[in-house]
Amino acid sequence: MTALQRKAILIKDKFICHKKNGKGNTLIFSRNHPTAKFVRVVVDSGIDKTTGKIVSKAGVKLCYVNRQKSWREITGQVFTTNTGLVKTIKAQEAAEKFVKTCKHCKAKKFTAKTGNVVCSNACWTAWGGKKKGASTTKKSSQKTTAQKKAATPKKKKPQKVTPKSQRTYPASKKSQKSSQKKSQKIVAEILPGDLVTVEEIEFDKITNDFTGSILGVVMKNTTGAVVVNWTANTSDLPEWDMPYTDTYHTGRRRHYRFKVLSRKVEWTKVA
DSSP states (O other): OOHHHHHHHHHHTTOEEOSOOTTOSEEEEEEEOSSSTTEEEEEEEEEETTTOOBOSOEEEEEEEEOTTSOEEEOSOOEEEOSTTHHHHHHHHHHHGGGSOBOTTTOOBEEEOTTSOEEETTOTHHHHGGGGHHHHHHHHHHHHHHHHHHHHSOOOOOOOOOOOGGGOOOOOOHHHHHHHHHHOOEEEOOOOTTOEEEEEEEETTEEEEEOTTTEEEEEEEEETTEEEEEEEEEOSSOOGGGSOOBSEEETTOSSEEEEEESSSOOOOEEEO
């Protein structure tokens, strides 16, 4: 597909082309979010404004326009081709529900350069200075107590020796083999374009559902290896613990698996 076709897709969806691009030489398009106030859907078309040719994939993200008319990126940018552009725009619009809001001014939060998730309106600057005096006194008192604790030497506790009758030993190889035989393979159909989140599984039971705090779009599934573009993650779950396959085995103490939001998908046991 050509650059004209990519422009036509965006114009048909009521996107307006920006006059300037402060970060590059490609054409930027944007429009209002269909439901959220002060939120703009922004598309880096990947079209060079000088030559008019496609130089990269189109990138879609959401921005919040704050009180100072500054644009704050509230979701990560997802890159796509012309064929997946409309689907990616809809997925990013759905990701707006998972972005945290400020409890004081109700503005959307964004990740600052420091790595902290803060209010787009920076509303804490209006009321934060009033509590500085109380906080400094608390910190100083905490420091003095910490220094006193460090000055007093700690007494070593005598080590307890448990008798042989009360000692616990690791399981034998036979018991380990029997537990491995009982474990079963669990499979789910994860397809490109699926809107997904994460579930925590412990001993085959769902112990935590990250719906509302983690959101991603499946880019591809190659023989079970699932590649996901995570557009939102406001939880404490690190990136390396995110699921990456459409299969797992039962009997594990704790692991994480996909939960598909865009359609009904169930995990099933394989004989």
